[in-house]
Amino acid sequence: xxxxxxxxxxxxxxxxxxxxxxxxxxxxxxxxxxxxxxxxxxxxxxxxxxxxxxxxxxxxxxxxxxxxxxxxxxxxxxxxxxxxxxxxxxxxxxxxxxxxxxxxxxxxxxxxxxxxxxxxxxxxxxxxxxxxxxxxxxxxxxxxxxxxxxxxxxxxxxxxxxxxxxxxx
Amino acid sequence: xxxxxxxxxxxxxxxxxxxxxxxxxxxxxxxxxxxxxxxxxxxxxxxxxxxxxxxxxxxxxxxxxxxxxxxxxxxxxxxxxxxxxxxxxxxxxxxxxxxxxxxxxxxxxxxxxxxxxxxxxxxxxxxxxxxxxxxxxxxxxxxxxxxxxxxxxxxxxxxxxxxxxxxxxxxxxxxxxxxxxxxxxxxxxxxxxxxxxxxxxxxxxxxxxxxxxxxxxxxxxxxxxxxxxxxxxxxxxxxxxxxxxxxxxxxxxxxxxxxxxxxxxxxxxxxxxxxxxxxxxxxxxxxxxxxxxxxxxxxxxxxxxxxxxxxxxxxxxxxxxxxxxxxxxxxxxxxxxxxxxxxxx
Numbered sequence: 001x002x003x004x005x006x007x008x009x010x011x012x013x014x015x016x017x018x019x020x021x022x023x024x025x026x027x028x029x030x031x032x033x034x035x036x037x038x039x040x041x042x043x044x045x046x047x048x049x050x051x052x053x054x055x056x057x058x059x060x061x062x063x064x065x066x067x068x069x070x071x072x073x074x075x076x077x078x079x080x081x082x083x084x085x086x087x088x089x090x091x092x093x094x095x096x097x098x099x100x101x102x103x104x105x106x107x108x109x110x111x112x113x114x115x116x117x118x119x120x121x122x123x124x125x126x127x128x129x130x131x132x133x134x135x136x137x138x139x140x141x142x143x144x145x146x147x148x149x150x151x152x153x154x155x156x157x158x159x160x161x162x163x164x165x166x167x168x169x
Numbered sequence: 170x171x172x173x174x175x176x177x178x179x180x181x182x183x184x185x186x187x188x189x190x191x192x193x194x195x196x197x198x199x200x201x202x203x204x205x206x207x208x209x210x211x212x213x214x215x216x217x218x219x220x221x222x223x224x225x226x227x228x229x230x231x232x233x234x235x236x237x238x239x240x241x242x243x244x245x246x247x248x249x250x251x252x253x254x255x256x257x258x259x260x261x262x263x264x265x266x267x268x269x270x271x272x273x274x275x276x277x278x279x280x281x282x283x284x285x286x287x288x289x290x291x292x293x294x295x296x297x298x299x300x301x302x303x304x305x306x307x308x309x310x311x312x313x314x315x316x317x318x319x320x321x322x323x324x325x326x327x328x329x330x331x332x333x334x335x336x337x338x339x340x341x342x343x344x345x346x347x348x349x350x351x352x353x354x355x356x357x358x359x360x361x362x363x364x365x366x367x368x369x370x371x372x373x374x375x376x377x378x379x380x381x382x383x384x385x386x387x388x389x390x391x392x393x394x395x396x397x398x399x400x401x402x403x404x405x406x407x408x409x410x411x412x413x414x415x416x417x418x419x420x421x422x423x424x425x426x427x428x429x430x431x432x433x434x435x436x437x438x439x440x441x442x443x444x445x446x447x448x449x450x451x452x453x454x455x456x457x458x459x460x461x462x463x464x465x466x467x468x469x470x471x472x473x474x475x476x477x478x479x480x481x482x483x484x485x486x487x488x489x490x491x492x493x494x495x496x497x498x499x500x501x502x503x504x505x506x507x508x509x510x511x512x513x514x
Contacts, residue, residue: 057286061293067296069326133286
């Protein structure tokens with residue numbers, strides 16, 4: 001168990017460092033396509049962290065939804081509109097906006113860091129059980145059936161709304 | 170012999186090393202086999218011509234010669250290209266192909282990772298190659314490339330849905346998402362109490378099989394869905410600026426992905442690595458499993474390449490309406506019928 005924990009910790013820090021670098025590059029680089037590609041690194045890192053936490057269903061969903069669909073839509077949209085190579089100097093915010101954004105980032109870091117440390121205290125990785133997909137589906141379709149159905153209706157409504165807005169006739 | 174293989178239990182690092190080596194050997198081999206058998210031999214047979222004859226006995230080594238030729242070529246990148254993205258793009262496509270092989274079972278234990286949700290993993294990973302295609306198309310700084318990449322993205326997004334929905338019918342019937350579980354369910358099943366041929370899901374999920382194969386064809390950007398690389402309209406789409414070994418990587422990835430998808434179809438609909446006359450727990454499957462799977466893969470590949478060689482290209486709007494107006498509604502009907510029958514029977 002101890003060897004596993006060490007390996008898990010090392011992997012966590014490597015992936016986390018990659019994610020931080022990627023996230024910083026998303027907001028600092030001067031090319032919209034590059035920003036989207038750095039975002040791929042961040043989202044893939046998140047999927048890898050889910051695997052380290054032994055929740056394979058969430059990890060695969062992350063890959064399917066974020067990498068396979070949302071990033072592709074991002075790239076698709078960028079390529080349809082402004083897909084120039086090389087750097088783009090107007091791709092920047094005003095100074096005041098930068099400060100507000102930075103402030104919000106620090107606030108979020110503090111809030112989420114506090115809640116995580118407060119919530120988990122001394123729980124260790126090794127004590128968490130591997131979460132089987134069958135367990136996830138069992139709890140969704142029994143304990144959390146009502147919230148799940150409500151969410152489905154909400155998503156359906158959003159879908160129909162998007163179609164109504166997009167249609168011209 | 171078989172018992173000896175069955176009792177082989179290496180330590181973690183050694184088994185990981187073996188798995189990595191096997192996968193990196195299997196992927197180019199499968200691409201070579203499909204290219205040699207179908208692209209050269211079957212295609213020329215269907216089109217009433219000789220095909221390659223010179224390299225090796227009856228031209229069987231032609232693809233190896235082509236591979237060596239590609240490796241010798243100069244590695245050229247266009248002047249305005251975004252070099253870094255341009256060079257990484259083929260590797261992203263190849264990585265998605267390599268990851269596909271991770272979940273494929275060649276027998277009960279001959280699998281890199283026997284995932285609980287194998288089907289789900291495979292479908293998620295298959296959607297990653299689009300990122301590589303978009304990267305390639307954009308970074309080439311060429312309008313044909315860009316248009317090819319846009320077409321590829323639109324096509325792959327549209328056909329991912331029918332693919333996922335077609336698989337759901339099988340998952341409902343088998344009651345599991347594990348690829349090995351689906352194989353076991355088919356070979357230990359019986360048709361109204363008669364277990365002569367097990368219960369291959371192609372019998373009940375024929376519609377799902379048809380939709381799956383059509384979607385695979387589109388995901389591979391093969392004719393009749395080859396608008397992203399349509400050489401007569403946009404020269405070669407996103408591949409137009411690639412030469413030498415970078416082009417070779419695209420080629421390898423395309424054919425290895427075709428093999429992987431054919432293997433997934435064989436597992437989902439044809440009973441995978443097992444034959445119904447031999448119990449699935451038998452040790453013989455350490456040797457027989459890969460052979461049985463290979464034979465089934467060849468049957469599915471034949472269908473895929475048969476369509477590829479004989480149908481002309483669709484128009485872009487026909488492609489989209491086929492996906493959204495025909496395949497997706499059919500797949501949804503299939504899911505509803507399967508779910509109702511599963512509960513009733």
